[in-house]
Amino acid sequence: xxxxxxxxxxxxxxxxxxxxxxxxxxxxxxxxxxxxxxxxxxxxxxxxxxxxxxxxxxxxxxxxxxxxxxxxxxxxxxxxxxxxxxxxxxxxxxxxxxxxxxxxxxxxxxxxxxxxxxxxxxxxxxxxxxxxxxxxxxxxxxxxxxxxxxxxxxxxxxxxxxxxxxxxxxxxxxxxxxxxxxxxxxxxxxxxxxxxxxxxxxxxxxxxxxxxxxxxxxxxxxxxxxxxxxxxxxxxxxxxxxxxxxxxxxxxxxxxxxxxxxxxxxxxxxxxxxxxxxxxxxxxxxxxxxxxxxxxxxxxxxxxxxxxxxxxxxxxxxxxxxxxxxxxxxxxxxxxxxxxxxxxxxxxxxxxxxxxxxxxxxxxxxxxxxxxxxxxxxxxxxxxxxxxxxxxxxxxxxxxxxxxxxxxxxxxxxxxxxxxxxxxxxxxxxxxxxxxxxxxxxxxxxxxxxxxxxxxxxxxxxxxxxxxxxxxxxxxxxxxxxxxxxxxxxxxxxxxxxxxxxxxxxxxxxxxxxxxxxxxxxxxxxxxxxxxxxxxxx
Numbered sequence: 001x002x003x004x005x006x007x008x009x010x011x012x013x014x015x016x017x018x019x020x021x022x023x024x025x026x027x028x029x030x031x032x033x034x035x036x037x038x039x040x041x042x043x044x045x046x047x048x049x050x051x052x053x054x055x056x057x058x059x060x061x062x063x064x065x066x067x068x069x070x071x072x073x074x075x076x077x078x079x080x081x082x083x084x085x086x087x088x089x090x091x092x093x094x095x096x097x098x099x100x101x102x103x104x105x106x107x108x109x110x111x112x113x114x115x116x117x118x119x120x121x122x123x124x125x126x127x128x129x130x131x132x133x134x135x136x137x138x139x140x141x142x143x144x145x146x147x148x149x150x151x152x153x154x155x156x157x158x159x160x161x162x163x164x165x166x167x168x169x170x171x172x173x174x175x176x177x178x179x180x181x182x183x184x185x186x187x188x189x190x191x192x193x194x195x196x197x198x199x200x201x202x203x204x205x206x207x208x209x210x211x212x213x214x215x216x217x218x219x220x221x222x223x224x225x226x227x228x229x230x231x232x233x234x235x236x237x238x239x240x241x242x243x244x245x246x247x248x249x250x251x252x253x254x255x256x257x258x259x260x261x262x263x264x265x266x267x268x269x270x271x272x273x274x275x276x277x278x279x280x281x282x283x284x285x286x287x288x289x290x291x292x293x294x295x296x297x298x299x300x301x302x303x304x305x306x307x308x309x310x311x312x313x314x315x316x317x318x319x320x321x322x323x324x325x326x327x328x329x330x331x332x333x334x335x336x337x338x339x340x341x342x343x344x345x346x347x348x349x350x351x352x353x354x355x356x357x358x359x360x361x362x363x364x365x366x367x368x369x370x371x372x373x374x375x376x377x378x379x380x381x382x383x384x385x386x387x388x389x390x391x392x393x394x395x396x397x398x399x400x401x402x403x404x405x406x407x408x409x410x411x412x413x414x415x416x417x418x419x420x421x422x423x424x425x426x427x428x429x430x431x432x433x434x435x436x437x438x439x440x441x442x443x444x445x446x447x448x449x450x451x452x453x454x455x456x457x458x459x460x461x462x463x464x465x466x467x468x469x470x471x472x473x474x475x476x477x478x479x480x481x482x483x484x485x486x487x488x489x490x491x492x493x494x495x496x497x498x499x500x501x502x503x504x505x506x507x508x509x510x511x512x513x514x515x516x517x518x519x520x521x522x523x524x525x526x527x528x529x530x531x532x533x534x535x536x537x538x
Contacts, residue, residue: 032353034220039352040360042224042387043086044368046346047073047361048376049253049384053168054089057176058097060107060335063256063267065089066369067334073362075328076337077355079321082313085303086343086358087325089335091171092295092427093288097335100284107333108272113284114330115271120289121323130315133297137438138305139411142400143418144431145302148341149395150423152388154181159385160200162193162251168381169342172426181423195238195245196382202234203227203386222350224387231383251381257373264370269333289326291428292338296322298431299339306348346391414438443474451475452482452494463492471496473505483513488521497528507532 047069055065072087080087101110124130151171158166166175166184174180179187210216210223235252238245258264275281300318304311318339325337347357368376404415417437422430451472452465463486465479486492494510496502511531517524 033356035351035353036357037360038220038222038225039347039350039357040364042222042350043343043347043352043357043361044364045224045228045379046384046387047086047088047343047365048255048368048379049381050091050169050340050342051089051365052254053170054091054094055335057091057094057167057170058089058335059101060097060110061267061269061333062254063369064107064269064333064335066255066365067268067332068329068337070362070365070369071325071329071332071334072337072340073358073360073365075362076321076325077358077362079317079324080313080355080358081317081321082300082303082339083309083311083355084307084344084348084352084357085300085313085318085339086347086361087296087322087337087339088343090292090295090338090340091169093292093336093338095172095426096284096287096291100288103280103284104275104278106272108269109275109278109281110284111269111271111330111333112273112275113281113288114334114336115327116276116282116285116330117288117292117336118323118326118328118330120286121293121319121326124289124293125316125320125323128316129293130297130317130319132294133301133315136298136301136435137414137442139404139407139414140418140431140434140438141298141301141305142404143415143434144298144422144427145305145341145345146396146400146415147419147422147430148345148427149392149397150419151181152342152392152395154185154423156385156388156392158184158188159381160196160389161188161191162196162247162382163188163191164251164381168384173424193247193251193382195235195247196251196380198238198245199231199234199247199380200382200386200389202230203383204390206230207386207390224346224350227383227387228379231380232378234383235378235380247380247382253377253379253381253384255369255373255376257377258370267333271330288336289323292322292326292336293319295428296339298427299341299344302341303339303344303348306345308348309353342388342391345395346387349391349394410441410444414441443477451479455495463490464495465492466495467499467502469498469500471499471502471506473503476503476506476509479506480509486520486522491523492517493525493527494529495527499528502529504532 051065051069052062055062068089072089076087097110100113101107104110104113148171155166155170158164159168163184165177165187166179175184177184206227207223210226215223235247238247256267258267296318297315300313300315304313322337322339329335329337404412414434414437418430418434421433424430425433451468455464455466465482483492507529510526510529514524514531
């Protein structure tokens, strides 16, 4: 099984079974370094423009995005229980960050909120709030992954043809430039840079070649690294072939280039602690902590689904790791850190096996920014766009839609709603809409499959309802519907002897119905259920 097949298999595997000895991808190799190091290089190459682009869009210093990438890799990666998720600055937080910096008046004041947001996440971890991550419907998670794949393709098409008006890593439908995803593509096709088109087409051809030939067996030279090397060489060679193929600096990576230790020190920023006394600082911190935690839990669940080794990461430990990461990032001038699905998907696709890959990618970011920024600034954005387009195709493979369709309406409708909502808004808004639709189907399922069985003998005047082991508030509607349909003079017995838990809302409803039954001359009794007193409204 190839890595591409393993990723797609994982995304369409709703049952999520444990490892199988018959599957050659079921268990990591005894020495995964040969897989982790090349994967780290790929994630590092993808992370550089994304970190810079998100910082630019956030109105923050460019180096702030790089700091978050380093902290997300080294600090969060070391503490995390996830084997494959990568953390760093997230496009989903850009709107919050822009507004927060404007509200607080300066970036150093905003850093105080980042540190406090890390404390919020540590508190959530202590309260075991990570359990929320287990309740995201699988159809919504698959829809999120497919939507991210489509966004990667659509958002990277302009970069692939040399139209770099929007920042790298943007996931929103309406862009800061005033364009939307589709109008940007239309404008891009009217502003084509021939050199960018050549480089991106060559890159895509190389990636396909690498994935479908014996070249894939060479773990120490992954296809994306070969693509980047070819892009650097190509952007030097193409102008020799024709002057029109000259690629301007705006179409290349633009990493800050410190020339001395003093320059390096000036790239860091530190919190203005006077802002801690301002109420708006705490409000922003709580907002950042909660939103970053939700995005992390979503990314964690999605990454677990892509993991070919079918491993589950502890959610509370992840929240704690993210909290420590945000405290460290805020103290040295970094943007907020979350789990990020694009870099995580690139990590999985590159063949990573353990969290060493995420840690090494952070180390590479640190080394590169200190030693070879000029070399990184020779990388064409078109080559990196091709890598992300290819990753996006794997995330949004048509097989995912076919799988959702085969699962029935309760799966494909939330899937399609999630995909559409994310494409036409942004990740968090789209996920919220998808979750709402998913929960509506859960409620309908509770109505279709009640919490009781009717065990009365045929012809008996007594209707006997035997409740299941677990009766939640979601079952209240089906129980109420049956009791409301009882005619005057009926006899009914609700048997709760098999119940291990009955939600208080259901108990209160049964207690209220006891009074209603007297008025309707219904003989109502319960067995094995300790009903509370009648609610105050009666």
